[in-house]
Amino acid sequence: xxxxxxxxxxxxxxxxxxxxxxxxxxxxxxxxxxxxxxxxxxxxxxxxxxxxxxxxxxxxxxxxxxxxxxxxxxxxxxxxxxxxxxxxxxxxxxxxxxxxxxxxxxxxxxxxxxxxxxxxxxxxxxxxxxxxxxxxxxxxxxxxxxxxxxxxxxxxxxxxxxxxxxxxxxxxxxxxxxxxxxxxxxxxxxxxxx
Amino acid sequence: xxxxxxxxxxxxxxxxxxxxxxxxxxxxxxxxxxxxxxxxxxxxxxxxxxxxxxxxxxxxxxxxxxxxxxxxxxxxxxxxxxxxxxxxxxxxxxxxxxxxxxxxxxxxxxxxxxxxxxxxxxxxxxxxxxxxxxxxxxxxxxxxxxxxxxxxxxxxxxxxxxxxxxxxxxxxxxxxxxxxxxxxxxxxxxxxxxxxxxxxxxxxxxxxxxxxxxxxxxxxxxxxxxxxxxxxxxxxxxxxxxxxxxxxxxxxxxxxxxxxxxxxxxxxxxxxxxxxxxxxxxxxxxxxxxxxxx
Numbered sequence: 001x002x003x004x005x006x007x008x009x010x011x012x013x014x015x016x017x018x019x020x021x022x023x024x025x026x027x028x029x030x031x032x033x034x035x036x037x038x039x040x041x042x043x044x045x046x047x048x049x050x051x052x053x054x055x056x057x058x059x060x061x062x063x064x065x066x067x068x069x070x071x072x073x074x075x076x077x078x079x080x081x082x083x084x085x086x087x088x089x090x091x092x093x094x095x096x097x098x099x100x101x102x103x104x105x106x107x108x109x110x111x112x113x114x115x116x117x118x119x120x121x122x123x124x125x126x127x128x129x130x131x132x133x134x135x136x137x138x139x140x141x142x143x144x145x146x147x148x149x150x151x152x153x154x155x156x157x158x159x160x161x162x163x164x165x166x167x168x169x170x171x172x173x174x175x176x177x178x179x180x181x182x183x184x185x186x187x188x189x190x191x192x193x194x
Numbered sequence: 195x196x197x198x199x200x201x202x203x204x205x206x207x208x209x210x211x212x213x214x215x216x217x218x219x220x221x222x223x224x225x226x227x228x229x230x231x232x233x234x235x236x237x238x239x240x241x242x243x244x245x246x247x248x249x250x251x252x253x254x255x256x257x258x259x260x261x262x263x264x265x266x267x268x269x270x271x272x273x274x275x276x277x278x279x280x281x282x283x284x285x286x287x288x289x290x291x292x293x294x295x296x297x298x299x300x301x302x303x304x305x306x307x308x309x310x311x312x313x314x315x316x317x318x319x320x321x322x323x324x325x326x327x328x329x330x331x332x333x334x335x336x337x338x339x340x341x342x343x344x345x346x347x348x349x350x351x352x353x354x355x356x357x358x359x360x361x362x363x364x365x366x367x368x369x370x371x372x373x374x375x376x377x378x379x380x381x382x383x384x385x386x387x388x389x390x391x392x393x394x395x396x397x398x399x400x401x402x403x404x405x406x407x408x409x410x411x412x413x414x415x416x417x418x419x420x421x422x423x424x425x426x427x428x429x430x431x432x433x434x435x436x437x438x439x440x441x442x443x444x445x446x447x448x449x450x451x452x453x454x455x456x457x458x459x460x461x462x463x464x465x466x467x468x469x470x471x472x473x474x475x476x477x478x479x480x481x482x483x484x485x486x487x488x
Contacts, residue, residue: 006213006450007213007450008212008213008214008232008234008449008450009210009212009213009214010209010210010212011212011213012212013209029450029451029454044209044210045210045211045212045213045214045234046210046211046214046234046235046270046271048229048232048269048270049214049232049233049234049270049446052230052231052232052443052446053232053446053447053450056443056447076210077210088269090229090269103269104269107291108271108291108292108293109204109207109271109291109293109294109317109318110198110199110288110291110316110317111198112198112203112206112207113196113197113198113203114196114197114200114202114203115196115197131202131203131206133203133206133207133209133210134207134210134271134293169206172202172206172209
């Protein structure tokens with residue numbers, strides 16, 4: 001069972017992707033639900049809102065502990081929440097990925113865009129088309145962080161240990177490769193996520 | 195090449211706002227209160243609907259300086275309203291780089307026949323509706339998000355419920371209709387056929403569907419989400435109440451925990467008075483904002 005943090009944001013699209021991969025899923029609204037899942041998705045949304053609701057409902061320690069043994073995939077605001085540091089102090093991150101992140105780095109909504117990206121997850125290089133919505137930029141990367149994709153010479157997809165963070169939205173374009181990798185392929189096990 | 199302003203990118207932002215609360219604010223201080231309470235976006239307007247109702251006069255798009263001040267003070271998306279059909283106001287808001295434009299019945303309409311052709315803009319639009327036909331006409335014109343209208347500035351949830359139930363009932367009907375029935379349905383509700391076909395297949399609107407117009411309490415927000423709204427706009431309900439900051443927080447939490455009655459009790463306990471509000475019989479038919487839009 002994979003949980004999708006459902007405090008705010010586009011969690012329902014991630015559940016649709018997990019459905020496509022035949023991975024059972026649940027919406028996570030309470031911190032004790034983390035005991036019952038094998039992986040977590042932190043979706044896109046607003047990172048200030050997530051900071052508030054996560055603080056009010058004691059999610060920080062629980063997710064940090066969870067991340068020591070179980071994989072987390074974050075997209076957009078989810079990536080911001082997973083960062084070690086965020087340039088905007090209104091956001092309190094979880095410090096799971098050794099990266100520094102700048103919010104809304106491409107500008108306001110009229111500068112949101114769709115672009116083709118080269119992705120190297122396993123052996124083969126793939127090209128996908130994905131939307132960046134008021135997207136964050138990864139401004140620093142620690143030495144244990146692997147870059148999966150760059151856009152304009154900036155990293156936009158990173159992996160560290162069993163965790164992954166993306167500054168764009170594969171779930172809006174029905175792209176399943178990231179969810180498939182994080183919750184199935186990296187464990188060489190069809191049953192990990194079960 | 196990077197492609198900006200496509201319909202996909204517009205709907206993308208609407209998707210990100212789901213499960214969050216969009217709050218009406220009249221200045222930078224209120225915007226900050228909203229952001230600190232966990233609002234997912236703010237709607238910048240000079241007078242919230244309850245004040246427009248009280249004071250009368252022509253309600254227009256907001257002063258650019260006020261919008262700039264709000265943009266400077268918060269990091270969340272900033273939305274602003276234009277009069278129905280007033281595409282010049284919309285062009286100015288696009289130049290200001292607001293994140294979403296609400297072509298809104300709350301302001302005095304500029305065109306009594308036509309809405310804005312929203313596909314011409316890079317900035318996404320949200321529009322109000324009272325029924326499925328109105329929703330699909332707006333989507334046909336390019337709206338990337340729909341909100342049921344309710345009755346803005348009333349503090350009364352009854353119209354929001356009426357409009358959400360109406361839209362949901364019509365969608366349910368469509369999903370069980372045969373293909374041979376869709377064209378007549380499309381004619382009857384005055385909606386583009388291709389969108390009617392799409393809704394019949396999806397069982398929901400092709401863009402996010404939020405609720406507005408009358409949300410004043412955490413229970414109101416929970417009610418609208420349980421009726422099918424993907425989140426709520428709160429207009430006068432916060433800054434016309436006796437305790438804006440705690441109420442704003444409470445409504446943010448109620449949208450996350452909308453199904454959890456115990457949690458809603460906890461969230462609602464200790465709040466001061468909600469806005470007073472108006473019974474629909476106190477609003478003469480000619481003064482109902484929901485009648486605006488075509």
